[in-house]
Amino acid sequence: MVxxxxxxxxxxxxxQRRAVRNPPAQPxxxxxxxxxxxxxxxxxxxxxxxxxxxxxxxxxxILGTRTVAKGExxxxxxxxxxxxxxxxxxxxxxxxYTSFKSVSQFADTVKRSTKSLDCVLLSAGLASPKHQLVEGxxxxxxxxxxxxxxxxxxxxxxxxKATPGSVxxxxxxxxxxxxxxxxxxxxxxxxxxxxxxxxxxxxxxxxERGYCEPKLLLMFVLEGLVEALGGRQGxxxxxxxxxxxxCCPGQCKTDLGRNFPLSMRLFMVVYNAIHARSAEEGSRTLxxxxxxxxxxxxxxxVNDQFDDLSPGLTEAExxxxxxxxxxxVWGVLKEYNPELSI
Ligand SMILES: NC(=O)c1ccc[n+]([C@@H]2O[C@H](COP(=O)([O-])OP(=O)(O)OC[C@H]3O[C@@H](n4cnc5c(N)ncnc54)[C@H](OP(=O)(O)O)[C@@H]3O)[C@@H](O)[C@H]2O)c1
Numbered sequence: 001m002v003x004x005x006x007x008x009x010x011x012x013x014x015x016q017r018r019a020v021r022n023p024p025a026q027p028x029x030x031x032x033x034x035x036x037x038x039x040x041x042x043x044x045x046x047x048x049x050x051x052x053x054x055x056x057x058x059x060x061x062i063l064g065t066r067t068v069a070k071g072e073x074x075x076x077x078x079x080x081x082x083x084x085x086x087x088x089x090x091x092x093x094x095x096x097y098t099s100f101k102s103v104s105q106f107a108d109t110v111k112r113s114t115k116s117l118d119c120v121l122l123s124a125g126l127a128s129p130k131h132q133l134v135e136g137x138x139x140x141x142x143x144x145x146x147x148x149x150x151x152x153x154x155x156x157x158x159x160x161k162a163t164p165g166s167v168x169x170x171x172x173x174x175x176x177x178x179x180x181x182x183x184x185x186x187x188x189x190x191x192x193x194x195x196x197x198x199x200x201x202x203x204x205x206x207x208e209r210g211y212c213e214p215k216l217l218l219m220f221v222l223e224g225l226v227e228a229l230g231g232r233q234g235x236x237x238x239x240x241x242x243x244x245x246x247c248c249p250g251q252c253k254t255d256l257g258r259n260f261p262l263s264m265r266l267f268m269v270v271y272n273a274i275h276a277r278s279a280e281e282g283s284r285t286l287x288x289x290x291x292x293x294x295x296x297x298x299x300x301x302v303n304d305q306f307d308d309l310s311p312g313l314t315e316a317e318x319x320x321x322x323x324x325x326x327x328x329v330w331g332v333l334k335e336y337n338p339e340l341s342i
Contacts, residue, residue, distance in 0.1 A: 002219065002233075002300065003307045004315040010178040011251075011309070016275040019250040023277055024284040024304050029291045031058040034118035035163075036290070037110065039064035039095055039152070042074045044254030045171065046123030048283030050074070053121075054082045054090070056287075060114060064095040064106060064124070097124050097148040098134040100336045107155030117159045119290045120168040120242075122149055129260045131205040136332075139200050145214040150221045151333055153244070154340055160242035167296075169289045172246035174302055176216040178208065180312035187324075188317055195321065196328045216311075217325055219300070222246050224326030226298040228342040233298040247289040248302040249282030251275055 009015075036053050040046035041063045054061055061078075065071030071092035079087055091113060095106035110117070125145045132140045138147060153168060160166040181188065187198045198204070199213050226244050230237025253276045257268045289301040299306045311318055333340055 002311055002318070004310055004318070009309060010312070011174050013275055015174075015309075016251045019303060020275065020277055022303065023281040024250075025288065026284055027052065027056065027287045027291060030056040031119065033059050035060040035062070035114050035116055036119040036121070037062040037064060037117060037156075038121045038123060039097075040122070040124030040171070041065055042070050044123070044256060045249045045252055045279050045282045045286055046121070047074065047077075048280045049121060049123060049286040051078055051081060052283060052287050053119075054078045054085050058089065060091065061089055062091045062093060062110060062113070064093055066094065066096050068092055068094050095124070095152070097144040097152075098140065100135070100148065100151055103148045103151045104155060104337070107152055110156065111159055114159070116163040117156060118163055118166050120153075120156060120160065120166075121171070121286055121290060122152065122169065123171040123286060124149075125171060125256075126259070127211045127256050129207075129257075129264070131202040131210065137200075139202070139205070139210070141210055141214040142196075142200055142217070146217045146221060147329065147332055149218060150225070150329055151336070153225060154333060154342060157242070157342060161240050163242075164240065166242040167290050167292070168242050168244050169286065169301075170218055170222060170244075170246040171286060172218045172222075172248055172300060173212070173215040174248040174250075174300065174309050175212045176219050177309040177311050178212040179216045181314065181317055183209065183213075184313070184317075184321065188321065191320075191324075194328060195325045196332070217329070219246060219311075220322040220325040221329055223298055223322050224330065225342070227326075228330075231297055234295050236294055236297055243292070243294060243297050245289060245292060245296040245298065246300045247285050248300060249279075249285045250277050250303065252277050252279050252282035254279045254282075 036058045038050040041050040063071045075090045093109050096102040128141045134140050134143050187193050187195050229241045253272045
């Protein structure tokens with residue numbers, strides 16, 4: 001569901017430098033009358049996006065945060081910077097993405113707290129410094145950036161469908177284009193292999209794969225969800241369905257490397273000084289993505305346009321792998337809760 005006619009290539013330092021020289025446009029619309037939910041709101045691009053949304057007149061702003069205590073600090077920071085915002089507009093609800101139960105409880109609380117949900121921005125995510133297993137035997141980034149992101153989306157779908165013109169946006173990364181055919185050739189060659197077991201394998205893990213491969217899988221999940229709703233790229237299955245899209249803020253100065261060793265964090269500070277946008281600049285993309293129309297369905301919003309890079313897989317490889325990954329992800333979610341449906 002991405003474009004396969006190029007420009008091909010990995011996210012390179014020159015791509016990042018170009019992005020720094022050309023920051024995304026500021027949003028020009030507002031959220032009047034809308035209920036907006038943001039996860040990953042405590043730091044980085046998610047915090048800056050929540051702050052921007054708070055200043056754009058939302059009816060309700062729901063902050064999804066690992067702990068309520070952290071979320072309350074974020075709420076206070078936002079209220080201090082947007083004095084016109086009434087404190088009652090902002091709700092804080094806990095969500096811990098490493099736990100499916102916490103994700104479901106979060107969705108239940110959201111459903112109890114509002115009858116409509118216009119915009120959902122799923123910005124929670126991480127870059128793992130090493131292969132770390134969490135609940136279910138999943139490497140942390142697969143659990144957080146892929147499986148729980150898919151679960152919270154499915155759990156919120158009924159509320160989104162009940163809200164005309166709703167939008168849900170994943171914060172993904174153009175880094176998914178860095179996954180090349182040769183990286184996944186063992187599963188391309190063996191159609192019976194489990195794709196999730198392959199990606200989750202600690203023996204294959206490297207720093208780059210540990211970040212870029214979950215981001216590729218999130219693009220596959222996006223396409224799976226869009227198709228399960230009867231839609232396709234740029235087209236909704238039916239008018240009441242939410243628009244589902246992904247976005248990429250570009251390389252940004254955030255806390256994403258917080259768990260890396262000191263030497264690598266120092267390297268990133270130096271690297272980011274010339275290759276990264278500010279978190280505020282990156283967050284513009286997250287916010288303007290929420291204003292995109294049906295054209296955005298199933299696509300990646302980046303640098304004020306859709307899909308500015310093409311994947312490192314051929315179209316045929318993408319199609320085959322996407323179907324297998326989505327089938328397995330859906331299997332994991334159904335195993336957790338057999339009553340889930342789309
Ligand atoms: N920075 C970049 O260069 C860049 C580029 C492309 C895409 N992105 C994507 O942008 C998104 C936001 O990242 P960022 O750069 O803003 O990094 P960040 O400052 O580290 O923000 C990540 C957010 O995710 C939350 N989070 C992490 N693990 C979680 C969990 N298990 N449960 C619930 N929330 C969790 C964190 O919450 P706590 O603070 O409470 O831990 C934090 O608010 C990520 O998906 C990232 O991959 C970033």
